[in-house]
Amino acid sequence: MKAPLRVALIALFFAGCAMAQQIQWPVKLDKLAAKASQVVDVQLDKKMLGMASQFMSQDSSEKDDKEGRELIQNLNGIYVKSFEFDKDNEYNSADVEEIRAQLRSPEWTRIVGVESRKDNEHVAVYVRNVNGKMMGMVVLVEEPRELTFVNLDGPINPSQLEKLGGNFGIPKMETRPKAKPAPKAVPK
Amino acid sequence: MKRAAFALGLLLAVVVALPARAADKEFDSLVNTLRHHYSLPRPEYPLRGIFMGPMMALARHSGDARKTEVEVATFENIQPGRFEPVDFENTVNRSLPSNWRPFVRVFSRKDHEITLVYMDTASTSQRMRLFIVTAEDNELTLVRVRVPDDQTMAWVDNPTHMAKQQAK
Numbered sequence: 001m002k003a004p005l006r007v008a009l010i011a012l013f014f015a016g017c018a019m020a021q022q023i024q025w026p027v028k029l030d031k032l033a034a035k036a037s038q039v040v041d042v043q044l045d046k047k048m049l050g051m052a053s054q055f056m057s058q059d060s061s062e063k064d065d066k067e068g069r070e071l072i073q074n075l076n077g078i079y080v081k082s083f084e085f086d087k088d089n090e091y092n093s094a095d096v097e098e099i100r101a102q103l104r105s106p107e108w109t110r111i112v113g114v115e116s117r118k119d120n121e122h123v124a125v126y127v128r129n130v131n132g133k134m135m136g137m138v139v140l141v142e143e144p145r146e147l148t149f150v151n152l153d154g155p156i157n158p159s160q161l162e163k164l165g166g167n168f169g170i171p172k173m174e175t176r177p178k179a180k181p182a183p184k185a186v187p188k
Numbered sequence: 189m190k191r192a193a194f195a196l197g198l199l200l201a202v203v204v205a206l207p208a209r210a211a212d213k214e215f216d217s218l219v220n221t222l223r224h225h226y227s228l229p230r231p232e233y234p235l236r237g238i239f240m241g242p243m244m245a246l247a248r249h250s251g252d253a254r255k256t257e258v259e260v261a262t263f264e265n266i267q268p269g270r271f272e273p274v275d276f277e278n279t280v281n282r283s284l285p286s287n288w289r290p291f292v293r294v295f296s297r298k299d300h301e302i303t304l305v306y307m308d309t310a311s312t313s314q315r316m317r318l319f320i321v322t323a324e325d326n327e328l329t330l331v332r333v334r335v336p337d338d339q340t341m342a343w344v345d346n347p348t349h350m351a352k353q354q355a356k
Contacts, residue, residue, distance in 0.1 A: 033273075037298040044291050048307055051316065086298070 023138060023151050025081070026098035032083050032147070035090045042080040046154075049075055075154035088144040096142060099149065103138060120144050127156075134158060212259060214285060215332050218321075219261045221283040222328065226270050231261045257315075257334040264327055271323040273302055280304055280321055287311075288319055300325040 033039045044052070053073045072078075083091070103110070103126045112125035121143050128136035134157075139150040219231055235258065273295045281290070287310035294303040301324050308317035320331040 033295065036295075038296040039294070041293040042291060045289075047309055048289060048291055051307060051309055051311070084298075 023099065023102050025079075025149075026095075028098070029081075029095060032091050032095065035085060036083040037086045038082075038084040040080065040082040042078065044078045046076045049073070049078065071157070075152060075156070077151070077153040079151040079153070080149070082148040083146065085145045090145075091147055093142070096140065096147070099138075099140065108138075215259050215261070215330070218280065218283045218319075219330060221279065222330075223263070225279050226266075226328075228263045228266060228328065231263050234260050234262065259330075259332040261330045262327065263329075266326045266328060268300070268325045271302055271328075276302055276323060277304060284319065 049072045053069045085091070102108075107128050107130060108126050109129060110124055110126050112123065114121070114123040116122075122141075124140045126138045126140075127134050128138075133155060135155055137150075137152040137156055139148070141148040222228065223231065277290075277293065284306060287308055288306040289309050290304060291307050292303070292305035294301070296302070301322065304321045306319040306321075308319070311317045316335045318331075318333050318335060320329075320333070322329045322331075
């Protein structure tokens, strides 16, 4: 086989593998947009994240800025989709099943699951482990009038996760337990 | 004498403004495409007036003014319900060169608003360039901005909010 053809085939194979690891957004969920009162769609691929990090202040001495830059430089992409509805139950659990099915593959593990019957709210956090490293994360938030899907593709350092919350349309996350308030001094 | 000085000043203003106009083909192209596609009235260019235009052009030539490089066009008094989201987005995508990549799309039926934010992925300058197109019920605003260093993180952190602020 000629060398250029071999190279092209190898490249095609790896491109195929890379695509297979992506979470595919179900087409039928896009149809929800017609019912939604608001749709927010954020898509930052590696090139765009690279551009954004490049423009961040390079000489900044602030730890947060440096960590933020490092974090987004390593990611392959940040994808956020959020649907808001005027009425309850405009979508149902089956609509989201296509995403959940993809997250049942061996690489993905559900690390957080919150089911609130009171608020009828379901939150699930999935991480993708490859050779012991966290290589991706999906957050799925289902509320009666809101559906949010966050996909962080690429290597993630768990200690930096908190920095992403509140940015790029990603909900705020708290990875550390809240400090207990100091006990009040009892007057003698 | 006064008349000659005024004429000279006007000539200088025109000469300074010309290169800036030439560089705005990309911006004007999108404005014209949307205008013809939706049969919109003539747009307003708040930063290209007889006074603001030469001032902005002069500002572009001076170093520190690049911090505030911004181009704005607005269409007002549009018949409500003109912008269908899919058609609107396709029209904008077709008109912008491929180096402009969409990264935020907000479609709000509640507020009758569409916000599209594009990033210039071919930018060789030191600052990030963004194109923000906001369609409301009876108003359409186009903003192209070179984001100053001190605002880059704010844009990356919350592009939707910043785009809305910029477009107002």
